[in-house]
Amino acid sequence: MTVHALPFRPPYDGTRLAAFLSDHASPGVETVAGGAYRRTVRFGGGFGILHVEPAAEEPALHVRLDAPGLDRGARDAALARLRTMFDLDADPAALSDGLGDDPFMADLVRRRPGLRIPGAFDPFELTVRAILGQQVSVAAATRLxxxxxxxxxxxxxxxxxxxxxxxxFPEPAQLVDADVSLILNMPRARGSAIRRLAAAVLDAPDLLAPGPDLEASVARLTALPGIGPWTAHYVAMRALGQADAFPPGDVGLMRALDSGAGRPSRAGLLARAEAWRPWRAYAALHLWAEDADRRGAPAVQI
Known part of the structure; x- marks a missing residue:
């Protein structure tokens, strides 16, 4: 079986990224063990398994695709998705320079070099998972x-x-008429949000397509019932490649900025974050990591 190498610019904190993916893996669809990530995928009318693990002697991830009948176009599309999912095109030097004007943030970057945004192989899947995770723990969202x-x-x-x-993972057509709330025993509003998301994606297949305009992406998402600004920015960050996404009012972000004088307000957090543009998503990642390390908890509670 052919092994494909996906290079990256070091430093690259694959250990922390793999831990995040492990905490958020959807049972039956994804597994993480020994630093290796595996998941099921659809290729046209067929199915396959992706195997991703760190290369031993080069700054790269090694990928194997176990997919009978896989053509070159589908293979290349899968590899491109993995580059995005594992944030392999990030430039650590540019990120360090961009966040270095804030001494507090510069210290976080210095202490945790190579943090990467854990992306998503499939934006619809990630958005459904984000809705499932609203107002519940990571463990509960994983069970759902x-x-x-x-x-x-x-x-x-x-x-x-x-x-x-x-x-x-279920496609939009499999969820658009599903009684998700009844089957999963969760609030009807959340099940309705998943059905309406599925309907919206069926009506507009490019709804969750990556793009450069953060505000347009957030506006499209928040127009859907059950998706507020926090979830929209979270999806934009992880699924749509928006490096400046920044979940507003996040408690973990505010906790991380508490140096003893108290947490900033929501408005204070957003004002502070202006200095981190256009890299606010990476700033959020460092703040979540700081908060998690202080508390010994998962980095993002969704």
Whole structure:
């Protein structure tokens, strides 16, 4: 089986990124073990397994694709998605320079070089997961995701298999009429938000396409019932490649900025973040990491 090398500019904190992906993995669709990430994927009318792990002797990730009948176009598209998901095109020097004017942020970057934004292989999947995670813990959201996959996902055919991987994540057409709230025993508003998201993506397949305009992306997302500014910025950050996304009013971000004189207000947080443009997503990542390390908790509670 061919191994594809996806290079990156060091430093690269793959350990922390893998830990995040492990905490947020959807059961049946994703696994993380020993620093290696595996997931199920759809290729046209078929299915496959992606295997991603750090290269031993070069600054790169090694990727294997176990997908019968995979053509070159689908292979290249999958590799491009993985580059985005693992934030392999980030320039650490540019990020350090861009965040270095704020002494507090400069210290965070110095202490945690190579932090990368954990992206998403599929924007629809990530957005559904973000809705499932509203107002519940990461562990609870993971359980809900596993039940969603088991109830509405597509079982893998027998010729495609890997330990812990059983289904492809549900597509919009599989969720648009699904009674998600009843099956998952969760608030009806959240189930309705997932159905309406699915309907919106079916009506406008480019709704969750990456793009350079953060405000336009956030406006499209917040126009959907059940998606507020925090969730919209979170999705823009992780799924749409928006390096300046910044979830407003996030408690973890405000906690991280408390140096003993108290947390900033929501307005104070946004004012402070102006100095971090156009890299506010990376600033948020460093603040979440600081908050998590202080508390010994997962970096993002969703």
């Amino acid at each position: 995701a596993g039940r969603l996959v088991a109830a509405f996902g597509t079982p893998l055919p027998g010729e495609v298999s890997a330990p812990g991987l059983t289904h492809a």
